Amino acid sequence: MRTVGIPILFVMLCACTPTPPCQEAMEMAGSERSGVLTIGTDIGSIVSQVFAPTGLGRYPDGAPVVVYVHGGWRTNFVPIDESVSHINPGLGLVQLYLNLPGGRLGDGYDSEGREDKRGGEARAALAAVLRYAAGTEVDTDGCRLSDRIDSPLSGQLALAGYSNGGNLAWATLADPSLELPEVIGVATYETPAADQFIVVEPGTLENPSPVYIEDTCTLTDGIRCDYDYSGLAFDADAEDDGVLFIDEAGDGTFDGGDFRLGAVKHDGRWHHSLPARQAAIAQGLTLTNRASPEDTASFWGEREAPRQIADAVARFPDIAGVSVGSEQDHVLTGAVEHPHVTGMITAMRAADIRWSRLHPDSAYTTLISRSGQDFPDLDANLEVEIGADLPLMPYTAAAHGEDYLTAAVVELLDRSHDAQWESNLDAVIYR
Numbered sequence: 001m002r003t004v005g006i007p008i009l010f011v012m013l014c015a016c017t018p019t020p021p022c023q024e025a026m027e028m029a030g031s032e033r034s035g036v037l038t039i040g041t042d043i044g045s046i047v048s049q050v051f052a053p054t055g056l057g058r059y060p061d062g063a064p065v066v067v068y069v070h071g072g073w074r075t076n077f078v079p080i081d082e083s084v085s086h087i088n089p090g091l092g093l094v095q096l097y098l099n100l101p102g103g104r105l106g107d108g109y110d111s112e113g114r115e116d117k118r119g120g121e122a123r124a125a126l127a128a129v130l131r132y133a134a135g136t137e138v139d140t141d142g143c144r145l146s147d148r149i150d151s152p153l154s155g156q157l158a159l160a161g162y163s164n165g166g167n168l169a170w171a172t173l174a175d176p177s178l179e180l181p182e183v184i185g186v187a188t189y190e191t192p193a194a195d196q197f198i199v200v201e202p203g204t205l206e207n208p209s210p211v212y213i214e215d216t217c218t219l220t221d222g223i224r225c226d227y228d229y230s231g232l233a234f235d236a237d238a239e240d241d242g243v244l245f246i247d248e249a250g251d252g253t254f255d256g257g258d259f260r261l262g263a264v265k266h267d268g269r270w271h272h273s274l275p276a277r278q279a280a281i282a283q284g285l286t287l288t289n290r291a292s293p294e295d296t297a298s299f300w301g302e303r304e305a306p307r308q309i310a311d312a313v314a315r316f317p318d319i320a321g322v323s324v325g326s327e328q329d330h331v332l333t334g335a336v337e338h339p340h341v342t343g344m345i346t347a348m349r350a351a352d353i354r355w356s357r358l359h360p361d362s363a364y365t366t367l368i369s370r371s372g373q374d375f376p377d378l379d380a381n382l383e384v385e386i387g388a389d390l391p392l393m394p395y396t397a398a399a400h401g402e403d404y405l406t407a408a409v410v411e412l413l414d415r416s417h418d419a420q421w422e423s424n425l426d427a428v429i430y431r
Helices: 002-016 120-133 165-174 274-282 293-301 305-315 339-350 362-369 401-418
Strands: 027-029 032-039 046-053 063-069 094-098 153-162 185-189 217-220 222-225 232-235 243-246 264-266 269-271 320-324 355-358
Touching: 032 120, 046 120, 063 120, 063 165, 063 401, 094 120, 120 153, 120 165, 153 165, 153 401, 165 185, 165 305, 185 401, 217 339, 222 305, 222 339, 232 274, 269 293, 274 293, 305 339, 320 339, 320 401, 339 355, 362 401
Parallel strands: 063 094, 063 153, 153 185, 185 320, 320 355
Antiparallel strands: 027 032, 032 046, 046 094, 217 222, 232 243, 264 269
16 A cells, blocks of 8 residues: 555646746747756856756666757757757757847846957857856856756766857867866867858859869868969949959959859958958959958958867867768858868868767768768778868758758767766667
């Protein structure tokens, strides 16, 4: 009788237990709980969204945490709607996403601060979210992450950088002015790892580039590619701020069909890649509304992951890294040798990182994609040259970038949790 009565009493007590105040903002989102919250920083409140498992989490001692950094230049990412894939649910992870400073969505989803094109303010915001993810700081409601979720935290914290998010992830870890918790690894997907890639100088299948030359990229001060900038022209009357382009017609007029040299606008001036800016000077062009060569070098110097990796590794000697790419890049379809994907590994190895790999172990991609495909399975810690002819991940509807990034970050977390850093795995460590 007693062994039956005790469980019944337990159920009745649990049914009467009120929801802890810090969990009241967490609502069911499929098989997880999710809530939008704000994290206070010196630059203002940063909007974040947390997804958390119901129950214990991935490991017997709790749930690991991953902070996801979105790509492009946009500041807003949360709240995540059904049209945007986040890291797959059901894996027992706590996942945090953020809106960068200056994001203005309204309805309580504004991140304060100034949009600085993923510079110092963006790094400070990401650092604050990392500290919250580590459980050491409270949000603006006075709640720690562990107060928001059902599971204890197992202690592993990783970064997942999609596309340009990988540049911000590594740059944040390298910033000596920031207080940061221990981060066990960084997984990136098709990060455009240099200014020439970020502004899409290799072109695309739809817009081939006359600048791009295959197999000319090297690791010097970051990744540099010896592209062909001959025939540059600047049409000051084209559009509002003028256009720098390849003048194949030789008439000095941008007609919309010429290949435009991409740039990023920050503080009222356009920033081309440094090689393109230097080529314009060498060809005697006068540019308006453009950053000076010195400011161009400074702007990109803090926004390219390969320039930051050595400092990040020095700060986190046990950190690990994964770079992932598909056969057809999500943007740089013209860069047929994928120098940005392999170049990330080249930079990690040059920085003496303790563990790195190109693509996740196939055991993890098979688990996450559920597609039954064969996936590349290269050993970890290989020396990889920029543009090396190595297999890329399949580019299909059944398996895609979000799956590959998920597989990479889950592998990093599992390996860190069990200290299993061998070069190849026969099976997923935790299912």
